[in-house]
Amino acid sequence: MKKLLLLGAEAIAQGAIDGGMSGVYAYPGTPSTEITEYVQKSKSAAERKIHSNWSANEKTAMETALGMSYAGKRAMVCMKHVGLNVAADAFINSAITGVNGGLIVTVADDPSMHSSQNEQDSRFYGKFAMIPVFEPVNQQEAYDMSREGFALSEKYKIPVLIRITTRLSHSRAGVETSDVLKQNTVSTPSDPVQFVLLPSNARKRYKILLENQAEFEKLSEDSVYNKYYEGKDKSLGIIACGISYNYLMENFKDRECDYPVLQIGHYPVPKKKIERLVDECDEILMLEEGYPMVEEQLRGLLNRGKKIKGRLDGTVPRDGELNPNIVAAALGYKKTTGLAIPSLVANRPPELCNGCSHRDIFNSLNESMKEYGKMRVFSDIGCYTLGALPPFNAINSCVDMGASITMAKGAADAGLVPAVAVIGDSTFAHSGITGLLDAVNENTPITVIIADNSTTGMTGGQDSSAYGKIESICKGIGVNPDHIKKLLPVPKKHNEMVDVIKEELKYNGVSVIIAERECIQTATRKKKVIKTETITV
Numbered sequence: 001m002k003k004l005l006l007l008g009a010e011a012i013a014q015g016a017i018d019g020g021m022s023g024v025y026a027y028p029g030t031p032s033t034e035i036t037e038y039v040q041k042s043k044s045a046a047e048r049k050i051h052s053n054w055s056a057n058e059k060t061a062m063e064t065a066l067g068m069s070y071a072g073k074r075a076m077v078c079m080k081h082v083g084l085n086v087a088a089d090a091f092i093n094s095a096i097t098g099v100n101g102g103l104i105v106t107v108a109d110d111p112s113m114h115s116s117q118n119e120q121d122s123r124f125y126g127k128f129a130m131i132p133v134f135e136p137v138n139q140q141e142a143y144d145m146s147r148e149g150f151a152l153s154e155k156y157k158i159p160v161l162i163r164i165t166t167r168l169s170h171s172r173a174g175v176e177t178s179d180v181l182k183q184n185t186v187s188t189p190s191d192p193v194q195f196v197l198l199p200s201n202a203r204k205r206y207k208i209l210l211e212n213q214a215e216f217e218k219l220s221e222d223s224v225y226n227k228y229y230e231g232k233d234k235s236l237g238i239i240a241c242g243i244s245y246n247y248l249m250e251n252f253k254d255r256e257c258d259y260p261v262l263q264i265g266h267y268p269v270p271k272k273k274i275e276r277l278v279d280e281c282d283e284i285l286m287l288e289e290g291y292p293m294v295e296e297q298l299r300g301l302l303n304r305g306k307k308i309k310g311r312l313d314g315t316v317p318r319d320g321e322l323n324p325n326i327v328a329a330a331l332g333y334k335k336t337t338g339l340a341i342p343s344l345v346a347n348r349p350p351e352l353c354n355g356c357s358h359r360d361i362f363n364s365l366n367e368s369m370k371e372y373g374k375m376r377v378f379s380d381i382g383c384y385t386l387g388a389l390p391p392f393n394a395i396n397s398c399v400d401m402g403a404s405i406t407m408a409k410g411a412a413d414a415g416l417v418p419a420v421a422v423i424g425d426s427t428f429a430h431s432g433i434t435g436l437l438d439a440v441n442e443n444t445p446i447t448v449i450i451a452d453n454s455t456t457g458m459t460g461g462q463d464s465s466a467y468g469k470i471e472s473i474c475k476g477i478g479v480n481p482d483h484i485k486k487l488l489p490v491p492k493k494h495n496e497m498v499d500v501i502k503e504e505l506k507y508n509g510v511s512v513i514i515a516e517r518e519c520i521q522t523a524t525r526k527k528k529v530i531k532t533e534t535i536t537v
């Protein structure tokens with residue numbers, strides 16, 4: 001047994017390595033990225049030949065992990081919450097096929113939207129798929145759940161969802177590790193049609209999933225992750241899910257709370273334990289990160305029962321992450337104030353790095369668009385989304401990964417011509433290619449600018465799966481080669497860039513402009529690695 005100081009995300013990775021995982025599949029996204037990065041850097045993962053390359057998107061990651069499970073080995077798939085929307089088709093159906101080797105789906109939610117487009121709650125996806133869900137309270141539980149999740153998954157032949165939120169993912173604590181388990185050998189499913197979801201098979205598989213629900217509820221009732229703490233003051237009973245239990249305990253000296261508390265970390269919810277708390281206490285306070293999922297179940301449709309305080313009656317704010325102060329206010333205690341935030345780390349608006357190639361793209365795009373006016377540039381998600389802010393004010397949308405090309409197409413179909421899409425190389429590979437194919441099939445008049453900085457810049461510079469292949473992908477799906485233009489986005493090429501963009505804006509069909517220059521942060525990091533390697537040698 002070792003003691004390691006780990007981020008919550010790293011504890012999940014270490015738990016999976018020690019739990020006999022053979023492969024992790026993921027697409028980067030805050031706050032989940034560090035799970036895969038940890039496996040990629042881990043010596044023991046390398047020695048055990050654990051697969052850990054990035055996937056093109058969350059759906060391909062989910063399906064590949066399912067394929068590894070089909071072949072009998074233990075696999076994990078990781079993503080941020082919105083990534084689960086992308087993987088949802090495969091994810092929901094994996095609950096119907098079930099698994100062979102253990103399969104864990106780890107999803108990191110981002111309440112308060114520190115770096116996300118929404119704050120959806122992945123526990124709903126677990127409920128929707130009707131599979132067991134773990135939500136760790138701390139880094140140790142993150143490790144344990146990840147290590148043990150594989151056995152649960154294999155026992156019931158079902159994927160297991162682990163849901164964490166930003167603060168747990170990104171904070172460190174000591175973690176005691178357990179024995180390292182052997183990896184499974186290759187084996188195919190004993191039922192030859194288990195993974196064949198033809199309606200006749202799918203109906204049978206769905207019935208098995210339904211029949212297992214009672215067992216999942218029982219497991220949750222007896223789970224070590226759903227703890228009932230006695231309390232002598234029964235005027236209030238508190239239910240705290242995941243990390244919110246820590247926020248609660250920070251309000252009590254020596255973590256001693258007079259109220260009975262039910263800590264939930266394993267779903268479906270433990271009904272009997274909840275019933276006991278509700279029967280014993282006069283009022284209930286519900287603390288959970290994300291949506292009021294358990295609170296809604298407590299209230300039911302008619303809400304005629306005991307007083308339930310939480311996000312739905314305003315005792316706790318309806319949106320955003322929790323913290324000890326919010327919990328203090330909900331308990332009627334005084335707010336505690338910490339030290340003043342030093343100005344060095346105070347909030348400041350995000351901006352593109354000095355020297356970033358996206359700056360040159362927006363400068364030339366803005367000049368080229370002058371004659372057409374504003375509100376014609378559809379963007380995607382990446383560092384270039386900062387082009388929405390001053391001084392550029394260059395883009396008019398950012399919805400979900402891939403939506404730049406498709407929205408530009410829809411707008412052009414409606415008559416807004418020219419319409420421009422701006423998309424990064426990683427996002428293009430993730431989900432831009434199919435939209436471009438739609439446009440090619442109808443020769444829609446759109447100008448697509450692919451801001452190719454050879455990396456996934458926004459999430460810290462992970463490899464981009466279309467690296468070196470963008471031009472050939474565009475040609476391969478049928479973009480007219482005369483309208484695939486390559487540019488070097490540097491200040492001294494400004495006039496040349498403006499000329500090319502202006503020319504393509506006039507073209508009545510699909511044109512693609514690939515603006516290719518490496519992200520300066522990624523380039524600097526690579527140089528540092530090379531230098532360190534030289535010194536070590």
Ligand SMILES: Cc1ncc(C[n+]2csc(CCOP(=O)(O)OP(=O)(O)O)c2C)c(N)n1
Pocket residue numbers: 027028029030080082083084086116381382383384401423424425426427428451453455456457458459464519
């Ligand atoms: C479905 C989904 N998955 C992951 C993310 C996290 N994310 C935001 S932007 C981005 C990719 C950025 O790479 P790229 O398009 O190449 O642009 P760059 O940041 O390098 O300019 C990722 C992975 C997300 N927002 N949505």
Ligand code: SF4
Pocket residue numbers: 351352353355356357358383453457458519520521522
């Ligand atoms: S990290 Fe790279 S892509 Fe992002 S703003 Fe900085 S230089 Fe540009």
